Amino acid sequence: MSHVIDDTRPIFVQIAERIENDIIAGELAEEAQVPSTNQFASFYQINPATAAKGVNLLVDQGILYKKRGLGMYVAPGARTRLLEKRREQFYEQYVVTMIREAEKLGITQEQMADMIQRGVKV
Amino acid sequence: MSKVVEVRRLTKSYGSVIAVNQVSFSIEAGKIYGLLGRNGAGKTTIMQIITAQLFPTSGDVKAFGEAPYENIRVLSQICFVKDSQKYPNGYRVLDVLHQAAFFFPHWDREYAFALIKDFRLPLNRRMKALSRGMLSTVGIIVGLASRAPLTIFDEPYLGLDAVARGIFYDRLLEDYTEHPRTVILSTHLIDEVSRLLEHILVIDQGRLMLDEEADALRGRAFAVVGPAATVDTYTVGKEVLDRELLGGLVSATVMGNGNASDRQQAEALGLELAPVSLQQLIVHLTSGKYERKAVKVR
Numbered sequence: 001m002s003h004v005i006d007d008t009r010p011i012f013v014q015i016a017e018r019i020e021n022d023i024i025a026g027e028l029a030e031e032a033q034v035p036s037t038n039q040f041a042s043f044y045q046i047n048p049a050t051a052a053k054g055v056n057l058l059v060d061q062g063i064l065y066k067k068r069g070l071g072m073y074v075a076p077g078a079r080t081r082l083l084e085k086r087r088e089q090f091y092e093q094y095v096v097t098m099i100r101e102a103e104k105l106g107i108t109q110e111q112m113a114d115m116i117q118r119g120v121k122v
Numbered sequence: 123m124s125k126v127v128e129v130r131r132l133t134k135s136y137g138s139v140i141a142v143n144q145v146s147f148s149i150e151a152g153k154i155y156g157l158l159g160r161n162g163a164g165k166t167t168i169m170q171i172i173t174a175q176l177f178p179t180s181g182d183v184k185a186f187g188e189a190p191y192e193n194i195r196v197l198s199q200i201c202f203v204k205d206s207q208k209y210p211n212g213y214r215v216l217d218v219l220h221q222a223a224f225f226f227p228h229w230d231r232e233y234a235f236a237l238i239k240d241f242r243l244p245l246n247r248r249m250k251a252l253s254r255g256m257l258s259t260v261g262i263i264v265g266l267a268s269r270a271p272l273t274i275f276d277e278p279y280l281g282l283d284a285v286a287r288g289i290f291y292d293r294l295l296e297d298y299t300e301h302p303r304t305v306i307l308s309t310h311l312i313d314e315v316s317r318l319l320e321h322i323l324v325i326d327q328g329r330l331m332l333d334e335e336a337d338a339l340r341g342r343a344f345a346v347v348g349p350a351a352t353v354d355t356y357t358v359g360k361e362v363l364d365r366e367l368l369g370g371l372v373s374a375t376v377m378g379n380g381n382a383s384d385r386q387q388a389e390a391l392g393l394e395l396a397p398v399s400l401q402q403l404i405v406h407l408t409s410g411k412y413e414r415k416a417v418k419v420r
Contacts, residue, residue: 007316008397010337038299045291046317047154048299050337100389 005044015040015054020082023063023074030079034064034072124151125187126272126304127172132181134167141167143328144181149272149304154294154318156336157308159325160408165308166204168325169274173202185272198227201270203261205280209249216245218260219267226268233297234267240289254281262290266297274306287311291318312401322400326408336400343403344380347373348393356391363406375406 005014022028035043040051055072058064063078102112127149134142142164149155157165170176171183174190174197183190190196209218215238223229238245241259252260258280265273279287295318298305309315316322322339324332332339343363346353353365353372361377373396378384380395388395398406 005317006397007313007340007399007401009341011317011340012337041295041299044317045295047295047320047336049153049320050317053337 005046011044011046011050012053012057015044015046015051016057019055019058020063020086023079024082024086026079028074030074030076032074033070034074036071125149126151126185128182128184129168129172130182132168132171132183133179134164134171134176135179140328142171142178145325145328145330147323147330147333149306150321151271151304152302153320154298154305154307156312156315156319156322157306157325158310158312158322158404159331160310163325163408164328165325166276169202169204169276169306169308173197173200173274175202198225199271201226201265201268201273202276203265203274203278204276205258205261205278207257207261211250213249214246215243215249215252215260218249218264222264222268226270228269228271230267230269233269234263237263237266237293240293241286255283255286256281258282259286266293269297269301269303272304272306274308276308277310279311287314291315294318312404313399316400322404324404324407331407332404339403340400341379341397343375343377343398343406344384345373345375345396345398346388346393347371347396348391352391352393356388356393363403364409375402 005011019028019034023030028034034055037048037052037055040046040055041048044051055064059066059072062075063082064072065075067073098112107115125148129148130146132142132145133140145164145168157169159165167176171178172185172190174192177191185196186199188196190200219231219234219238222234223231241263243256243259243263247256249257249260258278259282262275262278265275265278279290282290291314294305307315307319316336319336322332322334322336323330346356347368348356348371350367350370350372353374357365357374357376362374363377364375366373375398380397385395
């Protein structure tokens, strides 16, 4: 995933996705502290209110939680829940799209299975 | 949230020319606003009225809850940085800083001198001998170091190169984070500043076209590309901002968030969807090809 913010989607959503990615990759462990809103704002050169909105989105979903006076932390079980969510998205985003494109190009299901085998070995 | 500026049905005309036409909006405390629009759209006129440098033809303007005219309580809280700023004869950069220290109650002298270093500005040079870019830099430094509760930057970067503009955006964001205040940034360099903005006002031909949270506008429109007839079938009943021909293909910019049903309908027709950036959206809204009903007066 790119580290550049793009201007075609809400920035707060992109900030939330970055934090999710870091949790999934294990870079942000459960009970680890998340960078502050101001750190996000200065790193990505975005409005602090927008960064706060992204962080709060994950607080609302129970992925992050607030320790009063200390900052935001990754909630226990956050990674497992994010993985479940992303696996569902994987089907929609990649599998469905792949099948459509394969149909367009006349690739059979067997050929597709072969390609997946080949891809796994790389 | 408290309102720093309230503009109601503001109109300014010069003879038969209507520069600002029934514009209403409010500015909330502690946010960075973008006042966007093409040259001559009426942005500067609106800011001049808010800062009591022009009288409105009709309508009502309040800043910090009061009428701004000859009102020192209001005007001492506003810093208006504009590219046409005039300085007294013989003034040096240093004199401008002294004057600003006298006028702005929240002036931060140390910060001003730190900015002079950042921008590599010669302190003792006469204002008359400064290059266009250096003049702009003086305005930017005054605007930042004034720490005014309402700071307005009207196209503040004439003659500034990309590096200096970058320093400006960095410092603005940094200082705003440490000292939250209300900022209005009037510009047509939308791509450069859009990430800094929390709220966007778009003015076109004297009218208010948009008054919305910046992030809510991202992903608000999308483009569909395909054969002309198919695209036209798809866009029936949709709000089309722009329609462009590319050989036998048409690219139409459509209002909507490109959600699952938009996507499925487009795919069923064999059309491709592409995202539209905030800058592209605003360009389409103000290109004059598209007549959108101006935001209703509340």
